[in-house]
Amino acid sequence: MRVKSLFNLVRQSRSVLSVLVFAGSVFISVGVLAVEPLSVNGNQVLIGGKTGSLAGNSYFWSNNNWGGEKYYNGNTVSWLKSDWNSTLVRAAMGVEDDGGYFEDSAGNEAKVRTIVDSAIANDMYVIIDWHSHYAHTHDWNQAIQFFKRMASDYGHTNNVIYEIYNEPKQVSWSHDIKPYAESIIGAIRSIDPDNLIIVGTPTWSQDVDQASYDPIQGYANIAYTLHFYAGTHGQYLRDKAQTALNNGIALFATEWGTVNADGDGGVNYGETDRWMSFLKTNNISHANWSINDKVEGASALVPGASANGGWPISNLTESGNKVRDIIRSWEGNTPNPPNCNTINLPAKIEAENFCDMFGVQVESTADAGGGSNVGYIDSGDWMSYKVNVSRSGQYVISYRVASQGTGGVLQLEKRGGSPVYGQLDIPNTGDWQNWTTIQHTVPLDAGEQEIAISAQSSGWNINWLNIQSDDGNPNPPDDIEIFIEAESYTYMSGVQTEATNDIGGGLNVGYIDAGDWLAYHDINVPTSGNYKIEFRVAALGDGSLSFERAGGSPVYVTAEVPDTNGWQNWTTVSMTVYLDAGVQNFGIGVPEGGWNLNWIRLTAQQQ
Known part of the structure; x- marks a missing residue:
């Protein structure tokens, strides 16, 4: 018998320390692997x-x-x-x-x-x-x-x-x-x-x-x-x-x-x-x-x-x-998924952008818009989301779901299970990627909180949820500011990140040439209206940038980037742009290169 064969035998029981061979005899010292x-x-x-x-x-x-x-x-x-x-x-x-x-x-x-x-x-x-x-x-x-x-x-x-x-x-x-x-x-x-x-x-x-x-x-x-x-x-x-x-x-x-x-x-x-x-x-x-x-x-x-x-x-x-x-922190811990920021309501929330979860998996979706959905949902699984409710009231919550088989039951609750805001039966849609929208109206109290979707029975997928005020008057906060670090792009072409000397330190995006671009997905714009948009830039020579929907159309505004006499001499360029409410994907285009970008800030203008 070959020694390797004996190794294979003892490996099946996950135990072996050594094999000694003397005069044709094999002796095995056994211990736990x-x-x-x-x-x-x-x-x-x-x-x-x-x-x-x-x-x-x-x-x-x-x-x-x-x-x-x-x-x-x-x-x-x-x-x-x-x-x-x-x-x-x-x-x-x-x-x-x-x-x-x-x-x-x-x-x-x-x-x-x-x-x-x-x-x-x-x-x-x-x-x-x-x-x-x-x-x-x-x-x-x-x-x-x-x-x-x-x-x-x-x-x-x-x-x-x-x-x-x-x-x-x-x-x-x-x-x-x-x-x-x-x-x-x-x-x-x-x-x-x-x-x-x-x-x-x-x-x-x-x-x-x-x-x-x-x-x-x-x-x-x-x-x-x-x-x-x-x-x-x-x-x-x-x-x-x-x-x-x-x-x-x-x-x-x-x-x-x-x-x-x-x-x-x-x-x-x-x-x-x-x-x-x-x-x-x-x-x-x-x-x-x-x-x-x-x-x-x-x-x-x-x-x-x-x-x-x-x-x-x-x-x-x-x-x-x-x-x-x-x-x-890896073993036994689940790192926080992307986009675990507090979301100002009303808003559409992608299901995979949970702050925490138990039991589910993320997969590619065939639903309109592409991206990912949450699936492999079993009874007792859950996902949580941090939201800011501007005022107490009734909210209509829509869910984009799919199911192959008997359907399932979805429950909206405060994270931890109490209180329960409502339940919905999920119909059989005929396939895991045949999507339909269901909705109910639930009461939500004002303030920052963490809500959760839990599975009361298994067998369904979810792509997104959309939370809107039932009375059409969400009364958004007076001060809305959206701050985007330039290096926190979702996609890009051609650029690189580097350490910045600007106030606050961290990183900026540089090595920007004409034709390069950056995309920032899932940006929640709480309310429609005019926004002051600011770009923190530095340049050695003149350049230009465009603020646009990711993909290049439409272009909302184009800004000239001035020569600041150094790649780390920073200035802020600002202008006004009208934006619709909702979760959106924005892009930065580069008509003329030769500049660095540290951050972007959007501030709602009072009507």
Whole structure:
């Protein structure tokens, strides 16, 4: 009997410490494994057979003399486990570039083994990453032999995850990536039958939807790589990921950043939180890029930070601080979803913009307007929303719902369950994406409060709710101000974020050229009327901007941006614009570039 076969036997009961072979006899020392096996069931990577997700860190490229290799030691792994509460690390072994595996195979493999051994010793999961952009163009046998060694030496543990192609560039999934992946997977599976294998996807591991249309067949426990950087990638990439999930493949975010896709720029807090909500809701594990002290936004450490862990907060970058907070609070906690701001009524509220929830998931919707809806709703699930009711009275609340089967029962309540404002029966609409609108009238007291939608019975989806005063006189507040940080865009093209010297600090949007644009979605305009709109700008030369509906039409106003004699010499440009009430998507267009933008402010003008 081969030792590997015995390992497989004892792994099924999640127990093994060592196997000793003497004179043809096999002796097994049995103990409880410290981490649960990972397995794929549909679009979920299960942890010990249960839904959940891991949060941790990716090391920088292992390449010699690139700067990040000094952190490839057991002390940093132990510190990430004890101080950051990381459950996952990723050894990013550079392959074809200078100082990588093709140039120094022994040295780079040794670094990987150090991280793997340390992760196992610290009861963590570890990704062994073939960190290449061109793996399918090289001699596949080099990857095959490497992963066979890893599988032979570590495949008996539950800790190890194989990432066989980091970030393919813009190449064909079916013609280029998939054949390579099937070859490497076959080699690994000849030794390790069940540890998780993750496969890169086209366009720097963003086109996960392409893989979902032609997934790898014949092998168990295969997941697909999703990479994103919050400063560059927004809802459009989450929509692609949602398509992949809907098509039934499991995703794993083996690399992500809080900053721009080039690894630089400031932290995009709003988009980072949106991504964390998406990952948590869909049980997608993730590893942040990167443990390094390089002078770039994505680095977790400031230059000169110790190579052996023990980092005080002062040794962490802005990104490092944000990521540490995310990881430390990940297990057993649900991060707040995007747009958890107090909404002034009357307003239309997208269902997925809840402030908190229990049990539900977010998915792409086929309803008019696109975007997302809330689904997978079971009895006892709920979502909550913070609202500001301008005055006490009766309010008509409409709900956009769909159901396949017997329908369900929706209850509107104050968060916590009491008081209950009303219930509605949800009809069978014939399909999860056949939508109808139902409504009732309920009393609401004035003031800021958190309302909730709870499921009294399961089997329905919800896209949005619309809350309007029953008497047609919502009596909006006298002082309405909408403040938008420029870097909190939903989508953009061409721009970058950077640190600002303006009052209040933080970030501004810069590197703005003609034809660039920014979009800000789900902006609640409480009442129709004239608004003073202010743009906080700086420029080295003259430029212009347009304030418009996202997509470019209509254009509400165009403003000249004056030369302020410096990229950080700030001034405020203001004008008047008429806006209709409701939740809207606004855009900033760039007829002439050469300026920076820090914030936008809308203030209602008294009639």
